[in-house]
Amino acid sequence: MPLESSLTGTVAELVQELATDTDLVDDVVASARANFPEVARLPWAESRRHVAALLAAGFTAFARALSEGDFGPDLDFSEAHRFGAERAALGVPVAGLLAGVHGGRSRLLEIAINRGREAGIPYDELLQALLKLDRYGTDLERHVMDGYREAERDLNRDDRTARIRVLRRLLLDDDGGPTAPEEDPGRFGLHDGGTYHCVLSDVVDPVRVRALEQAFARCGGVLAPVGGRLSGLTPRLPGSRALDPSVLVVTTPPVTLDQARAAYRLGRTALQAARSRESTGICDVVELAGETALAAQPMLAVFLSEGLLGALSPGDDFHRELVGTALAYLDHGQRLDLTAGALHLHPNTVRYRLRRLQDLTGFGTPAEGLPVLDTVRWWWALRTWSHRPADPAS
Secondary structure (H helix, E strand, O other): HHHHHHHHHHHHHHHHHOOOOOHHHHHHHHHHHHHOHHHHHOHHHHHHHHHHHHHHHHHHHHHHHHHHHHOOOOOOOHHHHHHHHHHOOOOOOOHHHHHHHHHHHHHHHHHHHHHHHHHOOOHHHHHHHHHHHHHHHHHHHHHHHHHHHHHHHHHHOOOOOHHHHHHHHHHHOOOOOOHHHHHOOOHHHHOOOEEEEEEEEEEOOOOHHHHHHHHHOOOOEEEEEEEEEEEEEEEOOOOOOOOOOOOOEEOOOOOHHHHHHHHHHHHHHHHHHHHHHHEEEEEEEEOHHHHHHHOOOOHHHHHHHHHOOOOOOOHHHHHHHHHHHHHHHHHHOOOOOHHHHHHHHHHHHHHHHHHHHHHHHHHOOOOOOOOOOHHHHHHHHHHHHHOOOOOOOO
16 A cells, blocks of 8 residues: 555654654764674764664655655665675674664654654554554664674684684783683784884774774784774884875773783773864874873763852853853963964953853963862863753753
């Protein structure tokens, strides 16, 4: 039976409501991540980006089906294909990929059923619509797997599976069991007497993943996806010309193999810090020491922000000007002239804003300056506050 002969505008309204519901994306992502630990280890932002794109494509196709009577033959599944390819590049097992996709798909159908009932859509009409939506979901899942298999074939050309096992054992989880022959680090040039940089990257594009793996392999390094990040160990670093300058790579100083697991944990935090300041290229954790130490204590950051800046409102533009000025002041050595030049303001304007901030929060004055530890506390609080959304509901 054609869709248009039985489905009313009520279903179309339901689809429109789902398509514009920003909370729906987070709900589906959370459900998908809850179904498999490997999926949960992947970056939330990347998972959300893909789920949002997949849902948008699905709702667009479904809206067209409602108007034309059925899904056409020229639907765009490119985002599904890309999603599968990037999951392969990150080393997500196929079982984990399917569990995540099924979990998200089931949650979406559950939400659609509940909202359809709340809207009073007749059961038969709702059932027909959901069957169409589920059929589209089946096609989308097939394209996800096609993208995964194609990328997997391209990536698994040089013992990549064995590299993943070796690095997981060295960096992530050592269960104490016997090492299988293919898990011998020496097979890849990693020996107890050597020292190696621990490297991590948040790159997800399969082509870039492959390029990074090859660049480090030429330096004697071993890279593979570990815990949702391209990670590895290398005796030396490639030159900057050997890497895509837009790709972020975080590296530690050389460590022994028995230090690799701790270096990896540090590298994960440093990667988060480097991403927050939008760094690219090779970044040493030594250069990221301050940001990394602070990023390791997110709860303390919130306590500081609320405790020192509780009198400020994120929705107040003037308060945001005050915070931005204070951050620039601390970033420029607490010098009014440098701060004014960086912000293109008159020094008196900078001085006025700092005094207003002092009136509201107790922030130190330019004349007094701030000791080192007070500078750290205020900088951390100001930076944390500055990242709060202006709209508390957003």
